[in-house]
Amino acid sequence: MIRVEHLNFQYPNSDRQIFKDLSFHVPKGEALAILGTNGIGKTTFVKCLLGFLAYQSGDIFIDDESVKQMDTSKYWKLVSYVPQSKKAAFGFTGLEMTVMGLSPYVKMGRTPTKEDYERAYEQLRKLGIEHLSERNCNKMSGGELQMVLIARSLIKNPKILIMDEPESHLDLRNQLKILNMIEELNSRGEYSIIINTHFPQHAFRIAKSTLLLGYDGYIFDKTEHVVTTRNMRDYFGINSEILSYERAEKSYSTILPIDLQNSQEVSQ
Numbered sequence: 065m066i067r068v069e070h071l072n073f074q075y076p077n078s079d080r081q082i083f084k085d086l087s088f089h090v091p092k093g094e095a096l097a098i099l100g101t102n103g104i105g106k107t108t109f110v111k112c113l114l115g116f117l118a119y120q121s122g123d124i125f126i127d128d129e130s131v132k133q134m135d136t137s138k139y140w141k142l143v144s145y146v147p148q149s150k151k152a153a154f155g156f157t158g159l160e161m162t163v164m165g166l167s168p169y170v171k172m173g174r175t176p177t178k179e180d181y182e183r184a185y186e187q188l189r190k191l192g193i194e195h196l197s198e199r200n201c202n203k204m205s206g207g208e209l210q211m212v213l214i215a216r217s218l219i220k221n222p223k224i225l226i227m228d229e230p231e232s233h234l235d236l237r238n239q240l241k242i243l244n245m246i247e248e249l250n251s252r253g254e255y256s257i258i259i260n261t262h263f264p265q266h267a268f269r270i271a272k273s274t275l276l277l278g279y280d281g282y283i284f285d286k287t288e289h290v291v292t293t294r295n296m297r298d299y300f301g302i303n304s305e306i307l308s309y310e311r312a313e314k315s316y317s318t319i320l321p322i323d324l325q326n327s328q329e330v331s332q
């Protein structure tokens with residue numbers, strides 16, 4: 065369980081307070097989607113959760129333990145992070161990059177074993193990207209690298225998975241693979257997942273609850289109560305329709321953006 069209580073954060077060199085009294089939670093076995101316009105603070109929240117940025121007040125808890133006080137090696141055994149894919153400066157292969165996900169379990173100075181590499185290969189195979197195992201990460205496309213970073217995050221079997229726009233470089237088939245994987249993790253009931261996304265239809269599909277960040281506050285509730293045409297108008301400044309479709313007793317919903325709302329009416 066991840067619990068955020070009364071979080072306040074502002075960058076030192078800025079006069080905008082990014083989070084004012086932000087509170088929400090993600091139970092075990094559930095995924096939370098974070099939505100909001102470009103520059104609203106989605107990545108900043110992830111950086112606060114990962115300890116890369118120090119928040120001014122409030123706190124973030126994992127299973128009732130403050131992340132500020134948690135031992136670093138315990139933290140990184142529990143938590144995996146999939147960053148927005150950027151080309152790495154180092155020339156690792158897909159397999160080497162995936163093995164690095166085991167680093168919290170590999171003692172300092174020890175090189176990964178044959179078993180570690182076999183496990184990494186198996187993780188790549190599960191995601192259907194074993195053909196990337198010997199490929200240099202610097203020569204991969206954005207989407208290929210993104211899939212390898214996802215393999216790296218899953219190999220240690222974390223309890224908490226944080227993904228920062230993981231689908232942004234992915235083709236439709238790979239997007240579905242990631243959504244299926246998150247659904248599968250949800251069904252196991254052991255993981256708490258946070259996914260920053262620009263795709264409301266992905267929130268509908270995999271996230272029981274959604275956090276919608278705005279300039280004057282936020283909404284945290286069940287996804288179907290957050291992703292509404294009214295909130296799309298107020299938080300994104302667009303007129304939209306929600307389309308729903310039923311197939312094999314499963315229901316799928318998406319937002320269809322229609323046109324821009326008068327910019328003065330956007331809640332900024």
Ligand SMILES: Nc1ncnc2c1ncn2[C@@H]1O[C@H](COP(=O)(O)OP(=O)(O)OP(=O)(O)O)[C@@H](O)[C@H]1O
Pocket residue numbers: 075077078082100101102103104105106107108109
């Ligand atoms: N180091 C920094 N110092 C000051 N301001 C920063 C810093 N890093 C980011 N910001 C600002 O904080 C705000 C939130 O940025 P953040 O990257 O969290 O947005 P985001 O919601 O993830 O955006 P996107 O959807 O475009 O990825 C932006 O206005 C950004 O310019």
